Amino acid sequence: MAVEEAGLDPCAMAQEIHRQIDYQRGHIDAGKVARALDITKISYDALTTYEGALLTNDEHTIGIISVNTNAGVWRRRFTIAHELLHFLNPTHRQTETGFRCTRKDMSAAGPAAGRHYLQEKEANQFAAELLAPRARFDAYMSQAPDISAVVEISQELRISKQVAGRRYQDLHPSPIAMVSAQNGKVIHVRYGDGFPKLDLEIGAALPEEFAVRNCSKSAGSILTYNDQHNRQRENPCLNAQVLKQQEGFSITMLTLKSG
Ligand SMILES: [Zn+2]
Structure with a gap:
């Protein structure tokens, strides 16, 4: 070859x-x-x-x-x-x-x-x-972002959930942020195109609301972001899905709730 x-x-x-x-x-x-x-x-x-x-x-x-x-x-x-x-x-x-x-x-x-x-x-x-050939993601791209797709892809392609998650985030047309945490503390935030910057510092405690699958009313008030005029804005309501992993690690997929 x-x-x-x-x-x-x-x-x-x-x-x-x-x-x-x-x-x-x-x-x-x-x-x-x-x-x-x-x-x-x-x-x-x-x-x-x-x-x-x-x-x-x-x-x-x-x-x-x-x-x-x-x-x-x-x-x-x-x-x-x-x-x-x-x-x-x-x-x-x-x-x-x-x-x-x-x-x-x-x-x-x-x-x-x-x-x-x-x-x-x-x-x-x-x-x-x-x-992680992009053709294998096609079937998921017309559906709303869902962390279960990351798990499925990870298992089919035998790649880590982090790699599958990054790839899914890069290829999906919806703005997605991925928050990696260990023992409830944020260790990395990866923003996809179009996702607003969150007030979520490295080392901060992961909001408890992220432990739920669907949009929680208070998730929007916990996370703020700065708009293009540097004014602090309250976040639109977020959908948060959490994937628990070994040794206290977790991945949280955040998407913006439409409407
Ligand atoms: Zn190298």
Whole structure:
């Protein structure tokens, strides 16, 4: 298999792989794809400071991927796909010790500048596109946002709920915010296009109202946002759906209630 004709766009490269393997549905075997694209070895190691690494030469003609076994099996698949893009894109540059990618690198997505950040962002775009083909989301896009869809997609595609949730948020036409929390404290808020910025600080307690599935009357009064004139506004009523995870983690999907 070869993907040179797809150019350097990470999404186009992933879609070219889907075309060549005649992808229809179900999960993608990231290791099999990597080996078909000249990765000679995937080693599984208990890594402590990073999630994955790629060892390659300047010409990117040979490649070995190292994957952290302290991560869950589904996360390892994302790591393999992420490292594969560093290998496939000849403009990606490594340091003396090769590409070493941390968990933070694996979530790089925003507009921050710099070669390293851009490379990580591209690797994440490729991994998301490869493992979560956008065609598999089509059936959900005409329905109102629902966190049960994220669970279904996660299970079918064997990707973490975080990855499935980010992908769902990016592809769904409705404005969505995803709030990650641990033990009831906010650790990250990810805003989709068109979702107003909330007064929800990192470390703040997650409003109890988010523990309910449907819109709660008081959810609107807890969260405020600043409009384009920097005036504080009360939020429109929010729909909040919570997905409890292991070790006290939770993901809350927020959508704006229409009408
Ligand atoms: Zn990386």
